[in-house]
Amino acid sequence: MALRVLRGMLGLLLLAQASVASAVLSIEIIGAGEHQIPVAIVPFGGDARLAQTISEVVAGDLQRSGLFRLIDVAGKSPHELAEVSYPDWQVRGADALAIGTVTAQANGRIEARFRLLDVVKQIELAGQAVSANDDQVRAVGHRVADLIYEKLTGDKGVFSTRIAYVNRQGRKFSLIVADSDGYNEQTVLAQNEPIMSPAWSPEGSHLAYVSFETGHAVVYVQSLHTRQRLVLADFRGSNSAPAWSPDGKQLAIVLTRDGSSQIYLIRSDGSGIRRLTFSGAIDTEPNFSPDGQSLLFTSDRGGSAQIYSMPVGGGQEQRMTFGEGNNFSPRYSPDGKGFVCTHFVNGKFYIAAQDFQTGQVETLTAGGWEKKPSFAPNGKLILFASEARGRGILATVSSDGRVQQHMFTQSGDAREPVWGPHL
Template identity: 45%
Template sequence: MNLLFFPVRWFYKLLNFLVLFALAGTACAQFRVEVTGVGMTQLPVVVVPFKGEMAAPQKIAGIVQSDLERSGQFKALSAPAMALDEMSRPDWAVFRPLSAEALVAGSVTRLADGRYDVRARLWDAVKGQEKADFKDTVSAADLRLSAHRVSDWVYKQLTGSVGVFTSRISYVTKSAGRYNLWIADSDGEGARSALMSPEPIISPSWSPSGTHLAYVSFESRKPVVYVHELASGQRRVVANYKGSNSAPAWAPDSRSLVATLTRDGGSQLYRIPVQGGEPQRLTQSGSINTEPAFSPDGNTLYFVSDRGGNPQIYKMSAQGGPAERVTFVGNYNISPAISPDGRWLAYASRTGSGFRVQLMELGTGQVTALTDTNGDERPSFAPNSRLLVYATEHQGQEALMTTTLDGRVKARLAGQGGDIREPHWGPVRP
């Protein structure tokens, strides 16, 4: 998050542009996924309930179907009332009237040691032929992860591209005066708290390895940048200099962060070694420079600056130097995010009294509005560059949404009675 250029309704100002994070509502660790819209081309697929899943802690077929629908690449068809598993021979006379192109069926079996054996088979429903098989053995706690692995496997088999369903997202909530940093599955389920604090937590940013989060905490009554190891819960301060320390972004090699510091006066970008060392100042202008975002190769740094009068997105060498303006559509553009394939720039643009997510194709400069709401913030790309997650206001409540890059298919990850902010999409888990 940018502490300097942001929709006023989310914050209250302090001196010299310092803004505190404000959230309201009840913390929410679970979501309800609502998919809306129709993609230009969607492959019709049937996911049959897995044999044995009713006795398992997770319903594998439902998770897989939801994953595939949310991707925007598939149209889920209602499964006929019949028992199938990975060893069955489907009655194609039943499936052909559905115009299905693919069929997924499988089984979930509890083993003697308490683990679960998950198996699946994918069929080409047009040709009536087997296409691929899947097998996984997991603990009960990892059944949701196994279901997401099935989804990634189906996605790869049918599209040729890597799926992102085993990835995770982070977000922040506030409840009863306490802030929570949550880690959840890509569908928002299975959330667990990584950090709770009576003071604001903002700007969570995943390390490229997916093992650490960087974020800003106000627990010292000022913004301080921390790096948090998720497996152990251990964390350490990486930026606690005079003034504000904000907006951390990981370099692709995970060895350094770029953050906004005001230690030398003004808001400037600095590269900070994660393992310790003197920060290297990257910007020298007298303007505000904040919200850094790396290109995938680590050679270019995108950031927000008001050097032209209003906040706009610029780019420069990751080692510093002259900056080039990137955004020209709209007079207030913030929160840059670069797709992992390096093709796209997503950002929040002020339109009227609110903010909407815009998408720019970097090669051509063409800009497309992805949303028609007025409270959008902090877009973040999925690891395969095919989806975006962002925070917005939906029906009077703050919520997370995902959208395809054509804006046609959106999924609402809606909190059950709480407000949700600050999403960031992490890498795929092995």
């Protein structure tokens, strides 16, 4: 059903202005949610340049969530509560209205004061002052969007979170950390050897990843604050597929030191290694359940790549996916009630979701080169690697499959994206 909706939708195009610090050229939003909340975002008063950026960030964030419809504010621009005439907004069909001002202060900081108003009930839903360094104007926008999202949907916003991915340009590989909308990129590691499988620690302070800089696949853990890093696993053969336990104390990794690719547990300081699977087949891509009790993983033990689950403490391993095609890269949903994975059938890759209770697999995307899904920490959006215009790009899809966003970076192929936790 999601497929049909996506194909039938007229693409809404939002060209986000490229900021100086960012390599993102454009963001395209395709599709629309079923029950969208009509909301009017009045460009903030005060500093016009800052206000412009904040408006764009807030509008972009809310649109790509798929849950909001932006109401044209044409002709009206209240910035203070006293200037708001509720009937103006009722006529326009807005349920909610966001107003505010932003000022650049003498100490180099910017301050945004904003209010979210319920147009129907004519009451104030939220009011907040957000302050940040003047180079973090986008962060202010994300905070405002998070607050609007939370007040109007009841779920926590994820716009202030970060993502990690690998950018490949010819032979050059870079590990990138960026804002959830792809802006504000920072390079964690750049080299001429492959980088794979970045994984966020539960607090968002560290990244585990696979690097080939010594000639073979080795797992590293790097602090994003101090930039210090640790060799987590460098055994004979391939060391790969790091996944953090929810408490951050250990990681599941994949080693070939004893033969084929098997799953092991290791403490986050690299000690105490313990083998978990003994299949002799390929077992890879482990992912912890939110309660830390189970792992989902990819295995070809049944003859082709499918998703399996197993208790971390040992016990019965269970096949989760059946039917035509192969399945890879499972990730639990944050509520633990299902998972997403990469589904490969008839030469195409899809992002698919399975609900544990129904066992039903639903494809969320139209198919193509769509790989490596990961949930936003609120479970409402899924980030994945896609391809458009012959390049690897980042994309998101709402968890109901209705809204997709494509993020085009300036150059190279974006791959292996993963959504970070709430900070």
